[in-house]
Amino acid sequence: MPQFYCRKVKRLLTMGLNRVKTCPNIESFPKLMIIQQTVFRIAKANELDTVIALQTSASGQKSEGKLVQELVSSETTTLSLLAEFRCEIIGHVLLSQIQAPIKAVALAPLAVLAPYREMQIGSELVRYAIKLAREKGYQAIFVLGDTNYYERFGFSGSLANNFECPWQGRNFMAKELAENALKDQSGALTYPKAFLEIE
Ligand SMILES: CC(C)(COP(=O)(O)OP(=O)(O)OC[C@H]1O[C@@H](n2cnc3c(N)ncnc32)[C@H](O)[C@@H]1OP(=O)(O)O)[C@@H](O)C(=O)NCCC(=O)NCCS
Secondary structure, three states: OOHHHHHHHHHHHHHHHHHHHOOOOHHHOOHHHHHHHEEEEEOOHHHHHHHHHHHHHHHOOHHHHHHHHHHHHOOOOEEEEEEEEOOEEEEEEEEEEEEOOOOEEEEEEEEEOHHHOOOOHHHHHHHHHHHHHHHOOOOEEEEEOOHHHHHHHOOEHHHHOOEEOOOOOOOEEEEEOOOOOOOOOOEEOEOOHHHHOOO
């Protein structure tokens, strides 16, 4: 086949793939069906740009996308987790290893695209993050966020009180991933530099 036709066929195939990737108008889908059909998985390296765009758009702040970009591109050990509905990435959460008296990660940022909110996508991402962190041998997760949201997953301010970091306060929480993992533990938490540069 001449090279020209090869290129044309390739382009048509790519267009076809792109068409498959375009999700239909979600308003026509029942919420329950969306969560049932959403896949939760680890992000691939070539999905970083999509994740950054999602974090920026969902939070309305460039800093969240920048945080993900810097953490994932740095030497920090991260776990980047996605929610995907019909080939569209609709939610994301990042876990980053921090230096702590126990083996721990920070959960941040968490975001779900606006049209997909209030469907339990964010909750499932948090539960998935908790499960994977436990499987990877982490003993605790720290988070800075809304207590009404995170307490439902077992995060607690009192568990974080004994640890020193720049975010200490009412909205700083921890969750144990093993029984009594934080009992009698205290000390400094050192976050990757990118966290300290958030505007
Ligand atoms: C926060 C966020 C991830 C929640 O995602 P979601 O998929 O809509 O959440 P879920 O459907 O799993 O949970 C919905 C519940 O969380 C509550 N909730 C949603 N956003 C909340 C927030 N920012 N603070 C406190 N509670 C919140 C809802 O009121 C609802 O409560 P209910 O179950 O008692 O009715 C999403 O709103 C988002 O991306 N926001 C912009 C980014 C952001 O603020 N991230 C920081 C997270 S602390």
